[in-house]
Amino acid sequence: xxxxxxxxxxxxxxxxxxxxxxxxxxxxxxxxxxxxxxxxxxxxxxxxxxxxxxxxxxxxxxxxxxxxxxxxxxxxxxxxxxxxxxxxxxxxxxxxxxxxxxxxxxxxxxxxxxxxxxxxxxxx
Numbered sequence: 001x002x003x004x005x006x007x008x009x010x011x012x013x014x015x016x017x018x019x020x021x022x023x024x025x026x027x028x029x030x031x032x033x034x035x036x037x038x039x040x041x042x043x044x045x046x047x048x049x050x051x052x053x054x055x056x057x058x059x060x061x062x063x064x065x066x067x068x069x070x071x072x073x074x075x076x077x078x079x080x081x082x083x084x085x086x087x088x089x090x091x092x093x094x095x096x097x098x099x100x101x102x103x104x105x106x107x108x109x110x111x112x113x114x115x116x117x118x119x120x121x122x123x124x
Contacts (some may be wrong), residue, residue: 009118022096
């Protein structure tokens with residue numbers, strides 16, 4: 001079992017920055033991809049970014065490329081999502097997720113574990 005706990009959400013103005021954290025614990029997850037999804041009101045949950053815990057391969061959704069950066073701290077078992085140049089459309093609940101990829105990328109095709117989510121609100 002893997003437990004994922006998000007933190008760092010909040011209210012930020014458009015153009016601002018925010019850093020989300022996902023603290024992971026439980027069984028060894030060296031074989032997992034750990035990353036982020038988001039769900040805006042009235043929309044489906046969508047993949048944002050992922051990182052392979054072993055090897056560090058990274059994937060991003062096109063909508064966040066160049067603005068968001070994912071990183072991990074092995075010693076702290078924590079994955080971060082650095083979000084810059086935030087837009088109104090980035091408003092969503094952001095969920096940390098751990099799972100596997102069908103390809104060699106860090107796109108999370110199969111999510112085995114979810115965090116409870118943290119709300120990010122971008123205001124004008």
